Amino acid sequence: MEFYNTLSKRKETFQPGEPGRVKMYVCGPTTYNYIHLGNARALVVFDTIRRYFLYKGYDVTYVQNFTDIDDKIIKRAQELNEDPVALARRYIEEYYTDADALNVRRADVHPKVSEHIPDIIDMIERLIARGYAYVTGDGNVYFAVRKFPEYGKLSGRSLDEMRSGARVDVDPNKRDPLDFALWKAAKPGEPFWDSPWGRGRPGWHIECSAMSLKYLGTAFDIHGGGADLIFPHHENEIAQSEGATGETFARYWIHNGFITINKEKMSKSLGNIFLVRDLLDHYSPAALRLFLLGTHYRSPLDFDLDAMQAAEKAVIRLKNSLMLLREALEGRAVEEADLEGEDFAGKLEEISSRFEKGMDDDFNTALGLACWFDLAHETNSYLHRSAQPNRSLLERALQLFTDFNGILGVFPEEGGEIVLEERKVGDDLSEKLLELLIEVRQDARKQKNFALADHIRDRLKELGIILEDTPQGVRWRKA
RNA sequence: GGCGGCAUAGCCAAGUGGCUAAGGCGCGGGACUGCAAAUCCUGUAUUCCCCGGUUCAAAUCCGGGUGCCGCCUCCA
Numbered sequence: 001m002e003f004y005n006t007l008s009k010r011k012e013t014f015q016p017g018e019p020g021r022v023k024m025y026v027c028g029p030t031t032y033n034y035i036h037l038g039n040a041r042a043l044v045v046f047d048t049i050r051r052y053f054l055y056k057g058y059d060v061t062y063v064q065n066f067t068d069i070d071d072k073i074i075k076r077a078q079e080l081n082e083d084p085v086a087l088a089r090r091y092i093e094e095y096y097t098d099a100d101a102l103n104v105r106r107a108d109v110h111p112k113v114s115e116h117i118p119d120i121i122d123m124i125e126r127l128i129a130r131g132y133a134y135v136t137g138d139g140n141v142y143f144a145v146r147k148f149p150e151y152g153k154l155s156g157r158s159l160d161e162m163r164s165g166a167r168v169d170v171d172p173n174k175r176d177p178l179d180f181a182l183w184k185a186a187k188p189g190e191p192f193w194d195s196p197w198g199r200g201r202p203g204w205h206i207e208c209s210a211m212s213l214k215y216l217g218t219a220f221d222i223h224g225g226g227a228d229l230i231f232p233h234h235e236n237e238i239a240q241s242e243g244a245t246g247e248t249f250a251r252y253w254i255h256n257g258f259i260t261i262n263k264e265k266m267s268k269s270l271g272n273i274f275l276v277r278d279l280l281d282h283y284s285p286a287a288l289r290l291f292l293l294g295t296h297y298r299s300p301l302d303f304d305l306d307a308m309q310a311a312e313k314a315v316i317r318l319k320n321s322l323m324l325l326r327e328a329l330e331g332r333a334v335e336e337a338d339l340e341g342e343d344f345a346g347k348l349e350e351i352s353s354r355f356e357k358g359m360d361d362d363f364n365t366a367l368g369l370a371c372w373f374d375l376a377h378e379t380n381s382y383l384h385r386s387a388q389p390n391r392s393l394l395e396r397a398l399q400l401f402t403d404f405n406g407i408l409g410v411f412p413e414e415g416g417e418i419v420l421e422e423r424k425v426g427d428d429l430s431e432k433l434l435e436l437l438i439e440v441r442q443d444a445r446k447q448k449n450f451a452l453a454d455h456i457r458d459r460l461k462e463l464g465i466i467l468e469d470t471p472q473g474v475r476w477r478k479a
Numbered sequence: 480g481g482c483g484g485c486a487u488a489g490c491c492a493a494g495u496g497g498c499u500a501a502g503g504c505g506c507g508g509g510a511c512u513g514c515a516a517a518u519c520c521u522g523u524a525u526u527c528c529c530c531g532g533u534u535c536a537a538a539u540c541c542g543g544g545u546g547c548c549g550c551c552u553c554c555a
Contacts, residue, residue, distance in 0.1 A: 009483095029555075042555040072553070156482065157551075204553085226555030231482095233554095257484090258549065265549075294503075295492065300485075300548070307491055310504035317503080320517065354501095358493085366493050370502035377502095377519095384519045450513055457515075468516050475517080 001056065003362040004298060006230060006253040007154055011362055017221055017251060022058045024050065025212040025250070027225035027233070028110070030067040031091035032076045035098050037274040037303060038226065038259050038266055044289055044409070045256045045297040045363075046224050047104040051407045052359050063215045064107040065208060066092050068114050069201050074190055084191050085114055098276040101285045103409045111211040113202060117193045119210045120202045123244050124182045124195075132243035136173035139185030139198040145178045148239040154253060155231035180236055182206050205236040212250070213241060223250035227257055227298075256297045262304055274303065286410045287312040293365040293408055314373070315410065319420055321376035322401055323477065325394060328383050331472070333391040340386040341393045347378045348396050355404065365408060372404045421478060425465075434465065438474050441467075 002013045016022055026046045029039050046064075053060045067073075068088035077084035092112070099106075113120070124141055127133035132147050145151045145159060152158050159178060181203035186192035192199035212220065218241075225234065234253065241249035258265070261272040279288060291311040295301045351371050358367030379397045383389055402418060405411050411418045425431045437456055444452040457467050461479065468475045 027555075030553090036555080038555040040555085045555095070553090155550085228550070228554055231551065256555070258555075260548080263548080267554080290503090291491095298484090299492095302491090304491090306504080310491065313505095314503050324518075364493075366503095367501075370493065373502055380518055381520090445513080448513075454514070461516095466516065468518095469512070469514095470517070471511080477517095 001360045003252070003254065006255050009156070012252070014221075014252065016058065017219055020057070020059055022053045022060045022222065023216040023220040024060065024062055024222035024224065025208070025216055025220065026062070026064045026107075026223075027208060027229055028064040028066050029095060030070050030072055031088045031095060032070070032073040033091060034094055034275045034277050036266070036276065037261075037279065040098075040102060040276045040288070041259055041292050041297075041301065042224075042226050042256050043099055043104045044102060044292045046254075048293060048365060048408060049222075049224070049254070049363055050105070051409060052363060055403070055407050060108075061216065062105075062107045063109045063111065063212060065211050066095070066110060066112045067204070067207065068092065068112045069191070069207075070113075070204060078189070088112075088114070094277075098280075101280055102276065102289055103285060103412055105409075109215050111215065113207040113211075116207065116211055116214070117202070119214050120206050121183075121195050123206060123210045123213075123240070124202075126244045127182065127240065130243060130246075132240075133182055134175065135197050138173065139183075139200060140173065140181055141183035141197055142174055142179040143182050143236065143240060143243070144175055145180075145239065146176050148243050150242070151178075151239050152235065154238055155235050157231065180205060180232065182240070205233055206240055208233070209237045209241040209244070209249070212237075213245065218245050218247040218249065220250055222252045222254055224254040224256075227255040230255055257300045260300055260302045263302055266303075279308075283308050283312060284315060286315045289408070289410050290315055290369065293410075294369060296366055297363060318372065318376055318410070320477075321380050322418060322420065323423075323475075324383055325379055325398055325401070327472070327475075328389055329391065329394050329398065332388060333394050334388045335391055336388070338386055338388065338390040338393070341382065341390045344378060344382040344393055345396070348375070348393070348400060351375050351378065352400055352403075355400075359407065368404065368408060372401075372408070375400050375404065423477065434460075434476065438467065438476065442474065445469075 002011045004010065005012045024046075026042070029035055035043075050060055050062050066088070068085065073084050073088050077087045080087065096106075124133060127143065128135065128141070131144075133141055133143050135141050159176075183195060183197055183200050183206075184203055185198055185200040190201070192201060212223065223234065223237075230253075238249050260266065261270075261274065264270055264272060266272055266274070276288075287308060288311070291303075291308055292301070294311065351374050355368050355371040358364040358371065375397065379394075382393070382397075402413075402416065405413065405418050406416075411420065413419060425434060437460065441453045441456040444450075444456070460467060460476075464479045466477050466479050468477075
């Protein structure tokens with residue numbers, strides 16, 4: 001298994017620090033609003049990577065933080081005249097609503113900054129003691145980038161290169177313009193915590209260092225996040241963590257690419273931020289997840305409505321195939337060997353190994369999806385040409401459906417089985433009434449009363465129920 | 480200005496030295512059907528932005544060009 005490591009700038013074979021275990025930390029959202037498409041991509045990408053490690057048999061420890069103390073939160077809270085900590089907590093709950101909808105599994109630990117202030121203070125003290133940080137007269141603490149010779153190793157920049165591009169609004173208390181805050185003194189009206197340097201709050205970068213080291217230790221396996229975090233956030237995390245511990249921080253760095261909207265960057269100034277919540281009003285979570293995994297995670301992904309509609313259709317194709325497969329297993333499948341199935345058996349194994357090979361090569365989910373569609377196609381084809389399909393072959397196909405979904409997470413699962421809502425109506429009575437209507441329509445068809453039969457079918461379609469007359473009888477599903 | 484990425488069919492998108500250039504959406508033909516739907520069969524890039532080079536062999540490597548984009552500032 002190999003994947004691209006931002007630190008070395010090439011693909012590397014993965015060697016876990018501890019055999020059979022993967023420890024990963026992913027930068028989570030700052031909770032001052034509902035999550036947007038960009039957050040969703042990172043969530044889904046890293047959730048999928050985690051699922052793949054689990055599939056490969058690793059014992060995965062997955063940590064994802066919430067930044068619940070931050071300038072943006074404070075600003076938003078002041079606008080809404082709300083307590084910042086309460087506001088952040090509210091949006092953490094909203095985060096779970098959206099992440100759950102996207103079938104993103106919960107992390108093993110979801111640490112919050114507000115609950116780790118002592119760890120952060122402790123780490124800053126260590127940095128000061130080791131000469132990597134200094135306190136200014138106004139109660140701020142800064143990290144001295146010049147003291148860390150390897151500064152820039154992740155983002156591939158040197159301090160001198162960056163100096164020319166440095167901003168003008170340099171704090172005169174900083175020794176170097178690129179020094180960054182570890183602790184910020186509280187201004188009036190801002191939330192604060194007591195510290196050896198007075199009342200204040202942590203800078204943005206220190207939280208991830210303190211929390212990842214707390215839960216995963218030094219030299220943990222994978223640190224992930226969006227590509228925009230490479231600099232300065234992750235660069236600073238490395239400087240702080242390696243400065244404080246004298247040991248390697250994270251061994252592999254994985255970064256997902258950005259989402260653009262109609263080829264433009266998604267940004268507040270352009271007013272084109274898409275919230276997951278709003279998208280889910282129009283598209284299924286399955287389609288959104290499939291859309292996000294249809295492009296390699298490091299490539300830019302352009303969002304547009306046509307692509308989402310295509311994804312929605314593609315999801316239906318997978319669903320239909322799974323339903324056909326399950327119906328055959330519940331009905332006409334037989335134990336006897338089937339000559340038609342010889343070719344199918346080989347195809348299944350070929351698809352399975354191609355899927356795994358693709359995922360082993362830098363998590364190629366686009367190829368994985370293609371394999372899934374091949375699986376659907378081969379399954380449909382077999383079911384089409386064989387009147388009495390072989391049960392064990394169908395069970396193997398179903399196993400692959402379950403495996404692929406277990407990794408890509410397109411459909412929700414329960415007890416290891418894919419859950420489709422297609423065959424459920426509100427309650428028993430509705431279901432019986434639907435069956436009655438289907439019966440009436442079948443009678444009409446027998447009497448060649450096609451006007452009535454079509455009327456029933458059309459009206460049901462308006463109600464979101466699609467009828468299909470197949471050689472095996474009438475099937476129905478939700479639109 | 481510095482650093483980096485990308486250019487593959489109508490659209491989206493895999494593939495990074497050699498079998499007929501994956502897959503999805505769309506579109507065309509056929510089968511099935513009372514008609515649909517679903518599904519199956521089948522067609523849909525003589526070619527991978529342009530020019531030059533390396534090689535027996537390149538979409539895939541090298542050089543040049545053109546176009547698009549990202550980061551360097553809070554940001555997934």
